[in-house]
Amino acid sequence: MPFRGAVITFPGSNCDRDMAVALEAVSGQPAIRVWHGDADLPGELDFIALPGGFSYGDYLRSGAMAAKSPVLRAVIAAAERGVPVLGVCNGFQVLTESGLLPGALMRNAGQTFVCRTVELEVANTSSLFTNGFAAGERLQVPVAHHDGNYFADAATLDRLEGEDRVAFRYGDNPNGSLRDIAGVLSANGRVMGMMPHPERAIEPAAHASMGGSDGRRVFENVIQSLVAA
Amino acid sequence: MKVRILVRLKPGVLDPQGRAVHHSLDSLGFDGVDDVRIGRMIEMDVADGTSDDALTKMCEQLLANMVIEDFAIEKLNSEAEPA
Numbered sequence: 001m002p003f004r005g006a007v008i009t010f011p012g013s014n015c016d017r018d019m020a021v022a023l024e025a026v027s028g029q030p031a032i033r034v035w036h037g038d039a040d041l042p043g044e045l046d047f048i049a050l051p052g053g054f055s056y057g058d059y060l061r062s063g064a065m066a067a068k069s070p071v072l073r074a075v076i077a078a079a080e081r082g083v084p085v086l087g088v089c090n091g092f093q094v095l096t097e098s099g100l101l102p103g104a105l106m107r108n109a110g111q112t113f114v115c116r117t118v119e120l121e122v123a124n125t126s127s128l129f130t131n132g133f134a135a136g137e138r139l140q141v142p143v144a145h146h147d148g149n150y151f152a153d154a155a156t157l158d159r160l161e162g163e164d165r166v167a168f169r170y171g172d173n174p175n176g177s178l179r180d181i182a183g184v185l186s187a188n189g190r191v192m193g194m195m196p197h198p199e200r201a202i203e204p205a206a207h208a209s210m211g212g213s214d215g216r217r218v219f220e221n222v223i224q225s226l227v228a229a
Numbered sequence: 230m231k232v233r234i235l236v237r238l239k240p241g242v243l244d245p246q247g248r249a250v251h252h253s254l255d256s257l258g259f260d261g262v263d264d265v266r267i268g269r270m271i272e273m274d275v276a277d278g279t280s281d282d283a284l285t286k287m288c289e290q291l292l293a294n295m296v297i298e299d300f301a302i303e304k305l306n307s308e309a310e311p312a
Contacts, residue, residue, distance in 0.1 A: 061294055068291060097294065104296040107245050151242065151297055176245070 003223055005047040006032040008075065010066045015052035015089065015199060022199035023049065026219040039070040046226050047084050048075055050091030052144070052197060062105060062147040063093030072098055084128055084222060085191045089145055092183075092193030101184055101193045102160065103152035108145070109176025115144040117212075119171030120182055120196060124164050127189040128225035129218055139214040141196040143174055148195040150177035150184075160184055167192055230277045231305040232284060236293045237268035268298075 005023045009016040020031035032042050036055075041048070056065035066072060072094065079085045079100055087095040095101040108114055117140050122133040133139075152160070157179055160166055167183035175195070183194030198215030205212070238244050244266045251265035271292055275284075284302050293300040 060291070064291065064294070096296070102296075104294055106242075106297060109243065109245050111245050111249050149245070153296075176243070 003027040003029045007049045010036040010055035012055045013053035018199045019051040022202045041074045050087040052089030063097040066094045067097035087193040095193040106149040113146045114174045117142045120168040123166040129192045132221040143196045148175040150181045232273045233303040234271040235301045
């Protein structure tokens with residue numbers, strides 16, 4: 001069966017095309033585009049991506065409205081069946097607002113929008129998103145967000161660390177995230193949210209500031225894991 | 230029925246906005262401000278007889294993020310409200 005990956009677009013999403021390009025580049029299959037008002041997902045999906053942007057204008061709280069949209073009920077049901085879900089940036093905010101991932105993304109501690117390439121340290125190497133990385137490996141991946149300051153209470157943070165559910169940490173924390181957390185995994189390891197944008201780093205570019213290709217490996221890990229399964 | 234919902238960050242949750250506003254008040258020369266915390270007020274016009282339970286669920290499911298926020302529900306006498 002050819003790989004079937006879907007990208008959900010909300011009003012205000014702006015990284016959905018980049019996400020689709022990344023999926024297509026790595027999988028060699030067309031990305032299936034899904035609109036937020038769709039109550040049902042296409043059948044037999046192997047993977048769902050929630051892209052970055054400002055869904056519903058970030059009204060109320062970043063990701064809050066999207067988390068209650070019709071398509072999210074379908075995404076939650078798919079995740080409960082074990083379909084892998086990746087949320088990047090606003091997609092991560094949607095995952096925390098929907099309850100698929102613990103914690104919350106608050107206003108950056110420095111108050112400013114942060115847009116630059118950051119160093120990430122790989123923390124988890126067992127999930128389908130991260131199993132091609134070496135523990136402690138350093139990646140260069142861009143961030144672009146105003147609300148990326150990861151918060152959860154101490155007991156939740158201890159649990160995430162104890163269960164090896166921190167996927168990535170920041171080398172130089174750009175937003176005040178507790179324990180330098182840049183990405184987290186669900187209990188079954190099949191839902192991941194991260195603030196940095198792997199889909200913006202899928203090919204080597206002429207200039208180092210243009211992202212590089214470290215992000216591509218996140219998609220390679222996912223697709224190779226699913227093809228091997 | 231008019232209802233006013235106050236959504237506030239839980240005690241202990243760092244409020245970068247409040248901190249920045251506090252700093253600005255200090256720099257404007259206002260002394261004696263010990264702390265500033267910023268929340269959100271939501272005013273709703275709801276059907277008379279909307280239950281407290283329904284209002285609480287609205288807060289828990291959407292209006293507040295229970296990971297970081299608390300909420301308070303205040304029912305207003307609409308006639309006493311200034312226009």
